[in-house]
Amino acid sequence: MKSLVMICAIAALASGCSKSATPTSPTTTVTAPTPILFSGTLQPRTSRFYSYTLTSAGTVTALLASLERNGVPAGNSLELGIGVPAGTGCAVTAVANTSATLQPQLREDYSTGTYCVRISDVDGLPQAMTFTIRVIHP
Secondary structure, eight states, X not given: OHHHHHHHHHHHHHHHHTSOSSOOOXXXXXXXXXXXXXXXXXXXXXXXXXXXXXXXXXXEEEEEEEEEETTEEOOOOEEEEEEEEETTEEEEEEEEEEOOOSSOSEEEEEOSEEEEEEEEOSSOOSXXXXXXXXXXXX
């Protein structure tokens, strides 16, 4: 009888020790924002757009990083927009008239899907200029 009591006591202690004293927390993966550069030449009174895909929802920022004429920075103002592709264009949901800067001019929250960035000359450039647009997304 004593051995049965001992076996039960050991079994009770062993089952109490099998539980973890430290709670576990779920692990999360944090991904760094992804920059995309789009470059090209913009003719006077024209627009260009570029598409990209978001595989994670989050905040998208866009900026006109540079605008140059023959390799010399230009201060002309252009229209920059972000939105969704529509037919052969880009239906912008956010727009800013801006010159080149390294600060985001547009910031919007989007779910996963395909989106676009558009650059337009609405004021009439004196001649064709090269540009770089930077889009940062999750």
